[in-house]
Amino acid sequence: xxxxxxxxxxxxxxxxxxxxxxxxxxxxxxxxxxxxxxxxxxxxxxxxxxxxxxxxxxxxxxxxxxxxxxxxxxxxxxxxxxxxxxxxxxxxxxxxxxxxxxxxxxxxxxxxxxxxxxxxxxxxxxxxxxxxxxxxxxxxxxxxxxxxxxxxxxxxxxxxxxxxxxxxxxxxxxxxxxxxxxxxxxxxxxxxxxxxxxxxxxxxxxxxxxxxxxxxxxxxxxxxxxxxxxxxxxxxxxxxxxxxxxxxxxxxxxxxxxxxxxxxxxxxxxxxxxxxxxxxxxxxxxxxxxxxxxxxxxxxxxxxxxxxxxxxxxxxxxxxxxxxxxxxxxxxxxxxxxxxxxxxxxxxxxxxxxxxxxxxxxxxxxxxxxxxxxxxxxxxxxxxxxxxxxxxxxxxxxxxxxxxxxxxxxxxxxxxxxxxxxxxxxxxxxxxxxxxxxxxxxxxxxxxxxxxxxxxxxxxxxxxxxxxxxxxxxxxxxxxxxxxxxxxxxxxxxxxxxxxxxxxxxxxxxxxxxxxxxxxxxxxxxxxxxxxxxxxxxxxxxxxxxxx
Numbered sequence: 001x002x003x004x005x006x007x008x009x010x011x012x013x014x015x016x017x018x019x020x021x022x023x024x025x026x027x028x029x030x031x032x033x034x035x036x037x038x039x040x041x042x043x044x045x046x047x048x049x050x051x052x053x054x055x056x057x058x059x060x061x062x063x064x065x066x067x068x069x070x071x072x073x074x075x076x077x078x079x080x081x082x083x084x085x086x087x088x089x090x091x092x093x094x095x096x097x098x099x100x101x102x103x104x105x106x107x108x109x110x111x112x113x114x115x116x117x118x119x120x121x122x123x124x125x126x127x128x129x130x131x132x133x134x135x136x137x138x139x140x141x142x143x144x145x146x147x148x149x150x151x152x153x154x155x156x157x158x159x160x161x162x163x164x165x166x167x168x169x170x171x172x173x174x175x176x177x178x179x180x181x182x183x184x185x186x187x188x189x190x191x192x193x194x195x196x197x198x199x200x201x202x203x204x205x206x207x208x209x210x211x212x213x214x215x216x217x218x219x220x221x222x223x224x225x226x227x228x229x230x231x232x233x234x235x236x237x238x239x240x241x242x243x244x245x246x247x248x249x250x251x252x253x254x255x256x257x258x259x260x261x262x263x264x265x266x267x268x269x270x271x272x273x274x275x276x277x278x279x280x281x282x283x284x285x286x287x288x289x290x291x292x293x294x295x296x297x298x299x300x301x302x303x304x305x306x307x308x309x310x311x312x313x314x315x316x317x318x319x320x321x322x323x324x325x326x327x328x329x330x331x332x333x334x335x336x337x338x339x340x341x342x343x344x345x346x347x348x349x350x351x352x353x354x355x356x357x358x359x360x361x362x363x364x365x366x367x368x369x370x371x372x373x374x375x376x377x378x379x380x381x382x383x384x385x386x387x388x389x390x391x392x393x394x395x396x397x398x399x400x401x402x403x404x405x406x407x408x409x410x411x412x413x414x415x416x417x418x419x420x421x422x423x424x425x426x427x428x429x430x431x432x433x434x435x436x437x438x439x440x441x442x443x444x445x446x447x448x449x450x451x452x453x454x455x456x457x458x459x460x461x462x463x464x465x466x467x468x469x470x471x472x473x474x475x476x477x478x479x480x481x482x483x484x485x486x487x488x489x490x491x492x493x494x495x496x497x498x499x500x501x502x503x504x505x506x507x508x509x510x511x512x513x514x515x516x517x518x519x520x521x522x523x524x525x526x527x528x529x530x531x532x533x534x535x536x537x538x539x540x541x542x543x544x545x546x547x548x
Contacts, residue, residue: 005035008046012056013060014027015507015521017487017506028046060518067442067443068494070443071232083098086115112142172192222452228516229257233445234267260294261293262295292498296350297351302415308353326359378441399439402441402443442486457486464479
């Protein structure tokens with residue numbers, strides 16, 4: 001008996017990302033799955049009396065985009081409940097935004113949001129500027145994240161509520177002080193900001209319903225850019241609960257893989273490590289898979305909290321021989337990753353320095369030798385790799401989780417250059433990894449990036465230039481990849497790295513009917529115009545979840 005399709009798509013150019021049949025013209029969908037992908041004659045066999053036939057009039061169909069690294073709920077919280085601004089703003093403009101936002105809030109409410117450019121750190125780092133932030137907020141506590149979301153700028157009220165003063169500097173992270181008066185300036189690097197995040201939570205964090213709204217909003221925004229599957233790079237119990245709740249009532253319009261936070265260097269989650277990892281399975285649903293853990297092995301180079309094989313450029317605080325550090329040594333990282341492997345989970349490990357990357361590969365090498373051959377490991381960011389470590393990355397089967405949104409010419413590369421010099425020009429060796437046979441998976445790191453648009457990331461991978469034209473020049477153009485490879489990076493490669501390659505990431509009969517309809521073929525057009533393609537509609541499990 002022939003299964004009848006609910007929907008047949010015709011009149012389209014279909015890029016399947018399936019090497020066996022890379023191009024098609026029609027797809028047939030039934031019960032949320034792909035019944036056939038091929039010619040119109042082939043899909044017509046599945047047509048019944050109730051089948052809807054939709055002619056796209058020459059539009060283009062890709063597999064639904066897959067984002068291997070984002071923070072969807074954080075983005076949703078910012079969009080719904082916080083002050084949001086871009087990295088193009090200077091100090092005066094940010095203070096104006098804070099002042100306007102504060103006036104809309106109760107007198108004891110917190111002003112939270114972001115993101116300020118990391119290149120502003122020196123300008124913000126003084127007691128005088130902290131006083132200006134105090135004035136702008138009208139006495140309300142303020143906590144604003146930088147463009148990496150690893151560092152915070154807070155005012156005097158926030159410092160007081162967190163118990164941070166000249167005499168009570170947090171033991172973790174770095175608290176910057178004004179050399180003139182010895183007072184904390186309000187710039188808190190990495191874990192130093194957790195005390196402020198916890199003070200904010202004590203004042204009244206979000207309710208479960210607000211977390212649910214934030215998660216739903218994050219997915220809604222992703223659907224608008226054609227994303228139908230993603231991995232949240234660091235979740236809390238509240239985010240897990242929101243995802244479970246949404247899927248149980250049929251409102252989770254994407255495949256979601258969650259990364260259970262092992263060590264919290266920046267968020268201030270109230271449950272991390274073993275207490276969180278041990279509960280992950282409670283939140284598994286049809287479309288939500290709590291299959292990974294997240295480990296922060298280092299911080300970010302602009303704050304000198306990442307480990308490098310060669311030292312940073314010298315400064316007054318660190319001298320000429322400072323290499324940075326990691327949050328865990330070999331033994332602690334090995335203990336955690338072996339624990340993870342024994343549970344059948346994967347691990348996403350944040351590394352931004354080449355020294356941190358080498359440490360991760362050393363540990364994975366030991367685990368592979370101990371026959372943990374199937375454990376999924378992702379090196380998140382990994383923008384700096386020694387040549388020999390590229391070969392090891394591939395040989396050890398570690399996926400490269402890359403975020404082109406935050407490394408092509410712009411604010412963050414400028415901040416990298418200030419601490420690394422010429423080394424900053426040799427970031428993201430994607431061509432080398434692919435040529436060596438490695439798996440490069442695309443992620444946005446949104447809201448660290450201002451947009452989760454996969455077409456933006458794809459164009460950056462191909463041109464090695466800023467797709468938005470804000471900053472001139474290219475970054476290591478020899479590492480450019482092809483447009484088709486870029487499509488693979490943001491579809492099947494990312495799905496494979498997340499453990500979803502059997503469900504989504506390519507248009508193949510039997511897989512979930514997840515696809516995006518575009519007004520033009522970005523892959524076939526000019527490389528510097530990929531971002532101009534417009535999403536007309538997004539489909540998840542055979543349902544239209546976004547229409548322009």
